[in-house]
Amino acid sequence: MDRPIVIVGGGVAGVSAAEALRDAGYEGRIVLLSDEAVAPYDRPPLSKDVLRADEIPANVWLRDEAFYRAKGIELVLGAKAASIDAPGHCVALSDGRRIDYDQLLLATGSRARALDMFPPGGTPHVHYLRTLADAQALRREMAELGGTGHLLVVGAGIIGLEVSAAARAAGFRVSVIEPGARPLGRSASLILSAFLTRAHELNGVDIRCGIQLSRVDARDGGYRVTLSDDSTLDVNLVLVGIGAVPNIELARDAGIETRPEGILVDGQGRTSAPDIFAAGEVAFHFNERTGGHRREETWQHAADHGTHVARCMIGLCEHPYAAMMSYWTDQYDFSVLVFGNPHGTSEVVRGDCATGSFSIFHLNQSAICGVTTVNAAREMRKSRPLVMKGAVVPGEVIADPAADPYQYG
Template identity: 40%
Template sequence: MTDLVVVGAGLAAANAVQTLREEGFGGRVVMLGDEHERPYDRPPLSKDYLLGTRERAGVYLHEEHWYEANSVELRLGSPVTGLDRAAREVEIGGGERIRYTKLLLATGSRPRRLRVPGADLAGVHHLRRIDQADRLREALHAGGRVVVAGAGWIGLEIAAAARSRGCPVTVVEPAPTPLHAALGPRIGGFFAGLHRGNGVDFRFGTQVAELRGSDRVTAVVTSDGQEIPADIVVAGIGAHPNISLAEQAGLTIDAGGILVDASLRTDDPDIYAAGDIAAIPSARYGMRLRVEHWATAVESGKAAARAMLGHEVVYDELPYFFTDQYDVGMEFTGYVSPGGHDQVVTRGDVDGKAFHAFWLADGEVVAGMHVNCWEEGLGGVRDLIQTRRQVDVRHLSDAAV
């Protein structure tokens, strides 16, 4: 009997089990999740669900009956505590052991927590899971002064949601612009202007050093001595991949994640990894990439499922990300490391919030994005990245060409 076990119950895991059934696999499929919620989509947690424009039922990936109807053993509230590669078994809380023929690790990430005095006060929030989104949504609805630690994607989306709720918002960020490491100063400056135009106060070049209050937070103290009144503090300072199970089992770790080949297989031929935790080789960039975005979870989960069934799989998708903030919708594709580009070229109307941006290295486009250019989208951008052809910057920046 073939038993396929999936550790994790997030986006990558849900797409994997769906693909297993769509591909005709008729054996046993077990999905083990440590949360008590069936698989759901995470992007809405910092976007429309947080805003209150999407209801809870709209975030789940499948209807509740789907798992039983497709003979998927969905075990919620079942954190995996051990992996015995020799016996091909995983152990869950309580000591129960489940045997596998093939195993997929799709354990996702957890938010980096504020490690400063006062971080345990009421009113301090981290955002990764739906129960955390519920608490933050309720807090924003009640109102109050919001301080966001971190001006990355999550931090900016939370800031936009809080301003849309009418809350005063201050963002504390050690870099000189939002998204500085990801996008560089020029496009980071665009997002700074977008948020300032919507009333956000930025404190750049500093970070949260202390939270003050008795039972609840009342103020944030920054590393340069500023004191900012606060009723709600949200940490948007990144995430850690959940790779401890793999480490304990002796799987190879690389680029901050679990080393896999192009078929998402680890160095154990019976174990695969997908989503946030997988360090996947990229032929385009000549390195391993570990990507914590929605599209990678979806597509790598599907690819891993096919590979587990013995199909020939070469996963080499370009990273993709999207965001919605105020009246701006943005899509980004490709990869650019800090210092990994020598030029940023824009095309269109930056001030009018309708443009493309391209990151170039040695005359090649390595990444690109569009803001509110939905008719053109990213199709041509992907072609430029994949073909690696030299571009004429004058033509690239000229919307008439």
């Protein structure tokens, strides 16, 4: 009768779920397992604040020790879940311990996708950025070089561009190669992609799209890389940011239904095994708003989905998950917010991109399906109802700074 709810994973999905259980009045035991030896931390600062500071910034920690004590959350660190006995309701840890559970939440997240052309992460001069230890290792090598080196970033996604901005601020020469046609091809609109590309170029970043690696040769103090256009770069550091892979192995080996995209769950986070749920990046979840299954890698989704699934676990929520996609990124002096679908059939800009403060309205046919703002947080707050409603606003009204498109919400 004293079997707890066990949460596997100390990221934002797991911590949000534990907090939501307590806030909803759940009085039973909660055990939160993290395979890392440090307290649960936030990932967005890893590509920014951690790279700029000699000490770990305070904003890295998701919660302080007092939070876990006050909430009665049993935090077990350095505890890697090795296997699940689903019929027996038991989790075995790699150190031999076994924990019986009443319900189990898998919030195991993702790991960085590896690039075979380079040695594994942790090898001198080669870095991935997924954990606090990863960020600290990159920071140490950057400090050792004193800002005089050449950093190669493989992949022009959010992580790659944020690290590029931090490295340029530290004085590094930075080259970015991207096999796709443009940076942020999956996550941003054409207008935002062009704006941020220009911002990086003005700050001295060499961005090359439609380019791949063809050869990598180790050399003293780094690598010589040959690109698909036959050009070469001599670099001291490499940051690989080519996406993430969901950590489905624990669930898959327990006989739980998985897909390459993640652990298959319904709108309440239920897996194919009784009393086992999944939340956050590892979940290939059903979203009622989009009418299908999807996997998201954003901070806001992990927080929202962890909270939603936790409430479903204790019977306080029966409706399917239906949150809108959203994310943010900070690069140089630009704070970017994205809400909804940034890939509409057309786009309308409100404001002037040249000023560095503007909004992009993404339209699906004539309905607003998403909004992106740059240094315009107030405009985002006003725009969100338009996205939620799928409001139809004439393009000329959106573009006219004297008009009020927000009345349509």
